[in-house]
Amino acid sequence: xxEMTYLSAISDGLREEMRHDESVFCMGEDIGAFGGAFKxxxxxxxxxxADRVWDTPLAENAIIGTAVGAAxxxxxxxxxxxxxxxIACGFDQLVNVxxxxxYRQGLAVPMxxxxxxxxxxxxxxxxxxxxxxxxxxxxGLKVVAPSTAEDAKGLIxxxxxxxxxxVYLEHKHLYRRVKGEVPEGRYEVPLGKVRVAREGTDLTxxxxxxxxxxxxxxxxxxxxxSVEVIDLRSLVPLDIEGILASVRKTSKVVxxxxxxxSCGVGAEVCALIAQEAFEDLDGPVMRVTAPDVPIxxxxxxxxxxxxxxxxxxxxxxxxxxx
Amino acid sequence: MSSSPTSxxxxxxxxxxxxxxxxxxxxxxxxxVGDWVEADEPIVEISxxxxxxxxxxxxxxxVSEILVEAGSTVDVGTLLARIDAEARxxxxxxxxxxxxxxxxxxxxxxxxxxxxGPPISPVVRRMADEHGVDLEQxxxxxxxxxxxxxxxxxxxxxxxxxxxxxxxxxxxxxxLHSESPYREEEPAPAAGHQLSVMRRQxxxxxxxxxxxxAHCTTVVEADMSAIEAARGRLSYxxxxxxxxxxxxxxxxxxxxxxxxxxxxxxxxxxxxxxVSLGDEGLIVPVVRNAHELSHEGLAARIKDLAExxxxxxxxxxxxxxxxxxxTNPGAFGALLAxxxxxxxxxxxxxxxxxxxxxxxxxxxxxAIRPMTYLCMSWDHRALDGALAAQFLSAVRRHIEGWDG
Numbered sequence: 001x002x003e004m005t006y007l008s009a010i011s012d013g014l015r016e017e018m019r020h021d022e023s024v025f026c027m028g029e030d031i032g033a034f035g036g037a038f039k040x041x042x043x044x045x046x047x048x049x050a051d052r053v054w055d056t057p058l059a060e061n062a063i064i065g066t067a068v069g070a071a072x073x074x075x076x077x078x079x080x081x082x083x084x085x086x087i088a089c090g091f092d093q094l095v096n097v098x099x100x101x102x103y104r105q106g107l108a109v110p111m112x113x114x115x116x117x118x119x120x121x122x123x124x125x126x127x128x129x130x131x132x133x134x135x136x137x138x139x140g141l142k143v144v145a146p147s148t149a150e151d152a153k154g155l156i157x158x159x160x161x162x163x164x165x166x167v168y169l170e171h172k173h174l175y176r177r178v179k180g181e182v183p184e185g186r187y188e189v190p191l192g193k194v195r196v197a198r199e200g201t202d203l204t205x206x207x208x209x210x211x212x213x214x215x216x217x218x219x220x221x222x223x224x225x226s227v228e229v230i231d232l233r234s235l236v237p238l239d240i241e242g243i244l245a246s247v248r249k250t251s252k253v254v255x256x257x258x259x260x261x262s263c264g265v266g267a268e269v270c271a272l273i274a275q276e277a278f279e280d281l282d283g284p285v286m287r288v289t290a291p292d293v294p295i296x297x298x299x300x301x302x303x304x305x306x307x308x309x310x311x312x313x314x315x316x317x318x319x320x321x322x
Numbered sequence: 323m324s325s326s327p328t329s330x331x332x333x334x335x336x337x338x339x340x341x342x343x344x345x346x347x348x349x350x351x352x353x354x355v356g357d358w359v360e361a362d363e364p365i366v367e368i369s370x371x372x373x374x375x376x377x378x379x380x381x382x383x384x385v386s387e388i389l390v391e392a393g394s395t396v397d398v399g400t401l402l403a404r405i406d407a408e409a410r411x412x413x414x415x416x417x418x419x420x421x422x423x424x425x426x427x428x429x430x431x432x433x434x435x436x437x438x439g440p441p442i443s444p445v446v447r448r449m450a451d452e453h454g455v456d457l458e459q460x461x462x463x464x465x466x467x468x469x470x471x472x473x474x475x476x477x478x479x480x481x482x483x484x485x486x487x488x489x490x491x492x493x494x495x496x497x498l499h500s501e502s503p504y505r506e507e508e509p510a511p512a513a514g515h516q517l518s519v520m521r522r523q524x525x526x527x528x529x530x531x532x533x534x535x536a537h538c539t540t541v542v543e544a545d546m547s548a549i550e551a552a553r554g555r556l557s558y559x560x561x562x563x564x565x566x567x568x569x570x571x572x573x574x575x576x577x578x579x580x581x582x583x584x585x586x587x588x589x590x591x592x593x594x595x596x597v598s599l600g601d602e603g604l605i606v607p608v609v610r611n612a613h614e615l616s617h618e619g620l621a622a623r624i625k626d627l628a629e630x631x632x633x634x635x636x637x638x639x640x641x642x643x644x645x646x647x648x649t650n651p652g653a654f655g656a657l658l659a660x661x662x663x664x665x666x667x668x669x670x671x672x673x674x675x676x677x678x679x680x681x682x683x684x685x686x687x688x689a690i691r692p693m694t695y696l697c698m699s700w701d702h703r704a705l706d707g708a709l710a711a712q713f714l715s716a717v718r719r720h721i722e723g724w725d726g
Contacts (some may be wrong), residue, residue: 008354251443251471279444279447279448280444280445281443281444281445281472282444282445285444321464321465322468
């Protein structure tokens with residue numbers, strides 16, 4: 001299997017789907033001639049032509065609204081938001097139109113919105129956010145967040161083939177840092193199935209996206225403790241059974257994400273565990289997240305805000321000692 | 323209260339509660355022998371004839387001796403208990419008080435000296451119940467001596483957690499977001515073609531009518547001679563329509579609509595006329611207040627509606643609200659038909675071909691006359707065959723006795 005970066009795995013998955021299915025097309029700001037702000041669609045306009053790789057105006061509501069119409073008519077649009085932060089401008093079309101279309105009219109909306117998300121590079125408050133929790137509150141959308149190159153390719157394929165609107169969070173910090181072996185050709189990573197990133201017996205760290213790597217690093221050698229790391233991969237639908245299986249085994253849980261704390265994915269996972277696995281718990285369910293603040297520009301401040309390896313170690317030690 | 327430290331023991335005595343009080347009664351011991359107690363933590367509850375109060379411990383340490391049982395009344399100054407001040411904290415009872423040191427934990431910790439032991443986690447409580455373990459027998463390694471799941475497993479000799487061994491684990495809750503049931507439609511088969519929207523609507527309407535109404539068809543034969551003589555360049559239809567309206571005034575039960583169990587007999591006649599649109603289908607525009615029109619007025623209205631139906635210029639109001647319908651495929655030579663009622667009306671009259679036939683007239687003579695069959699389907703839920711026959715006979719009477 002060839003080794004690929006997380007970024008080229010996304011490109012590869014997208015390209016494979018476009019080659020195989022003529023109804024798949026891309027739209028977004030500067031994704032054509034320029035190849036995208038992060039070069040995910042580099043070379044696409046040469047291979048697929050301007051009819052299937054659209055450079056759009058700077059109007060996210062128009063991009064997503066157009067995609068909804070195309071999807072209802074049977075195409076499979078993949079929209080790129082240049083930064084996840086800009087999804088706020090397209091929010092109405094996504095949460096009020098795309099998400100509710102099947103409920104109201106029985107129509108499928110097989111579209112994907114790609115969100116380059118996350119911080120860690122001094123991008124400041126408009127280019128660093130992790131807005132996934134907004135979409136957990138919008139029934140009708142699916143939400144995925146890969147952490148590995150293999151999952152990045154498999155999940156973009158599943159997202160494109162799914163008949164529902166899917167929000168695909170791709171973490172910018174992983175684009176060129178994460179590499180891995182990626183199967184050639186087309187394959188799917190199923191939506192709604194966790195990945196056990198490492199097996200363990202003493203404690204479970206549940207995470208997704210960029211924080212999976214942080215969790216693995218923090219618990220690789222943690223005073224000899226055996227720490228299981230669960231990669232959610234799919235935030236909607238959540239793999240409830242996959243989460244509970246790990247909780248039943250270790251009875252101690254740290255939930256870790258880069259997004260802000262209140263009403264986040266971690267809150268949902270913690271509530272689920274509290275309700276469904278109360279009698280399997282041997283300690284409080286803990287969260288390690290960003291505090292409820294915007295992401296600062298300043299590198300030291302940003303490091304203070306985003307969860308770091310040491311923060312995860314501290315939480316795990318605290319819970320292991322409980 | 324007074325206490326006298328010895329080499330290792332601190333004494334707890336019955337305190338002097340007031341100048342006039344000479345004795346006190348032990349109400350309840352808050353600690354047992356072996357319990358850890360903090361300085362100033364209540365150790366015993368006493369009462370005198372004036373007051374009930376708690377006696378704070380004079381020192382931190384382990385209760386080594388209790389000398390007076392609850393319920394006893396003793397003099398002020400009597401030795402009640404001894405505390406070993408040099409003992410180390412640890413677990414003697416599962417519900418023992420806390421370590422003196424405040425743990426550097428972010429978890430909520432009961433304030434020292436409230437008499438509660440370290441928490442028992444849900445999984446430990448459940449597993450102890452399942453295995454019948456007295457947790458006081460288990461050495462705790464967790465925060466403040468808490469018995470952890472690991473401690474319990476070690477105590478059990480690594481007997482596993484039984485609950486999740488059995489395959490009858492409760493089924494998982496379904497995901498909060500349900501999978502869309504929508505799947506793309508199968509591609510249409512190569513042969514044949516999709517019905518037009520109009521054909522599908524006609525189909526739905528007809529099938530619903532057949533499934534709704536108790537259809538029954540009654541036929542009478544009518545001699546069209548009088549109309550033939552009067553009609554000039556007009557078709558038979560406006561004359562038959564006029565005759566039908568006259569009969570409806572005599573038998574208003576046919577000028578009705580039935581919806582569910584509710585039958586409405588209408589004052590005005592809104593007459594539906596089926597208009598063929600050729601291959602496309604059929605539409606039934608409605609002549610409103612047809613009872614106010616002569617046969618000439620009817621002819622003009624029917625012509626206008628038919629023309630606009632074929633040029634697709636009818637308004638929705640002009641195809642709804644009918645109270646009775648006439649269909650007229652007779653121009654194509656058919657002899658008999660059993661039409662389907664236009665819901666929610668209760669009857670539909672079918673005017674078939676007018677053909678010259680030998681008929682018996684004026685007693686025993688045979689004559690050649692332009693004859694037709696008037697076929698009417700009616701809803702047996704709303705009326706019975708006798709009424710249908712009477713009505714049709716009235717239509718025939720008006721046709722045969724046409725006098726303009």
